[in-house]
Amino acid sequence: MGRAERVVLAYSGGVDTTVCIPYLKHEFGVKEVITLAADLGQGEDLEAIRAKALTAGAAESLVVNATETLVERYAVPAIQANALYENRYPLSTALARPLIAKLLVDAAEQCGADAVAHGCTGKGNDQVRFDVSIGALNPGLKVLAPAREWGMSRGEAIAYGERYGLTFAVKKSSPYSIDYNLLGRSIEAGPLEDPWNEPLEEVFAMTAAIADTPDTPEYVELGFIAGVPTSLNGQDLSVLEILKQLNTIAGRHGVGRIDMIENRLVGIKSREIYEAPALLVLIAAHRDLESLTLTADVTQYKRGIEESYSRLVYNGLWYSPLKAALDAFIHQTQAQVSGTVRVKLHKGSAQIVGRRSEQALYSEALATYGSSDQFDHRAAEGFIYVWGLPTRVWSEQLRQDQ
Ligand code: ARG
Secondary structure, eight states: OOSOSEEEEEOOSSHHHHHHHHHHHHTSOOSEEEEEEEESSOOOOHHHHHHHHHHTTOSEEEEEEOHHHIIIIIIHHHHHTTOOBTTTBOOTTTTHHHHHHHHHHHHHHHHTOSEEEOOOOSSSSHHHHHHHHHHHHOTTSEEEOHHHHSOOOHHHHHHHHHHTTOOOOOOOOOSSEEEEETTEEEEESGGGGSTTSOOOGGGOSSSOOGGGSOSSOEEEEEEEETTEEEEETTEEOOHHHHHHHHHHHHHHTTOOEEEEEEEOTTSOEEEEEEEOHHHHHHHHHHHHHHHHHSOHHHHHHHHHHHHHHHHHHHTTOSSSHHHHHHHHHHHHHOTTOOEEEEEEEETTEEEEEEEEOTTOOOOHHHHOOSTTOOOOTTHHHHHHHHHTHHHHHHHHHHHHHO
C-alpha cells in the first residue's frame, strides 16, 4: 500500500530531485509522479529540465514561469518591509519557497494529486518553509520528503538512480550547494564550511571581484511610488525589469556580496555566502526614502515590525496570521513613500548620496543653519525645561538620599 497515489514533486533537475522520482515510485509506492519546475529567473534551460524528468519516469512534467509573481507578490512586499534577516540577508531564497509551495498546491489541486513532495534534507530551513506553507495552503495534502528519510550520500543517491536506468552528467561536481533565482544566489558547503576560509572567487556569479570593477563610480537613480520601485535612471520600468538591470549594474561594481554566520531555524549555525545586488540596493534606497517621507515615530516603530517580519519569513511563516497583520501595518505606511533616490556604486559599495520627494517631511527652512532659518530658537528653552523635568527631579531626590 502506497503512502500516496499521485504526487506533485518540486523539481530542479539536480541529482537529488531526479533520484526522488524513482525513489517515490519504488520505495514510497507512489503510482504517478508529476514534476513541477519553476522558472524564477534563474536563467536555466527549463525545456531540458522538463525532458529530464520524463526520462527519469515522471508521468507528467510541468514548467511554470513564476518570475513575475516572485517579484510582484513576494519581493515587493519584502522591499517595503526593508526585510533583512539578522540585519543582513535579504531573504532571496526564503522568499521563493512560499511561492513554490503555492505552485505545488495549485498543481496538486488541478491534477487531483493527494500529496506533494520536495527534495529538501532534514537540516535546512527550506523543508520547514515548504512543509509549513503547504500545510497552510491546503492542510489536506500529504507532504513527502524522500531526501529527509533516505540517508544516502550523494554517491549513493547517484548509484540508486543508476539502478533505475538514470544517467548523470559526469561533470566534475561542485563542492557547493547553490540556490539561485532573480533575487539572488545562496552558496554554502564545501570549503565554506570552515568560517575562517575566505570564499574563493569561483563561488560568485552575479558580482565582480573588486579588482575587476570600474575605477570610476556609477550613479543610478531609483524612483518609487507608494513604496514600489517604478523607475531606473528616469525610465519607467516594471519591478522585474528594474531588478534585472540593477543586478547587472550593481553586480559589475561588486555590490551585493554577503558573508555571514546565520542562525537557522533548526538550531544550527551555518556559514552562508549571498549575492543579491539589486535587492540590497533597492532595500537601502527604499529605507532611505522612508526616512525622508515618514514621521519619526512611524519610521522608528516600523524598524521593529521589519525585524519581526524578516524573522517570520525566514522561519517559514509567510502564510500566517501574524504575517498578514504585519503586512497590513507596512501597507498602511507606504502611501507617502514616493520619490527618487540617487545611489553611487563604486568598488563594492552602494552609497545613497541624494534623495528627493514631493511628499518629503524634511524642511530646509527648519533645518538650515543659514539666515533663512524659520525655526523658533527661543521655543526650545521651554521645551527643554519640560523635557528635562523628570531627570532633574530624579537627580535632586538622589542627592537628598546621599
Ligand atoms: N540559508 C539560506 C536560507 O535559509 C539559503 C539556503 C539556500 N540553499 C542552498 N542550497 N544554498 O534562506
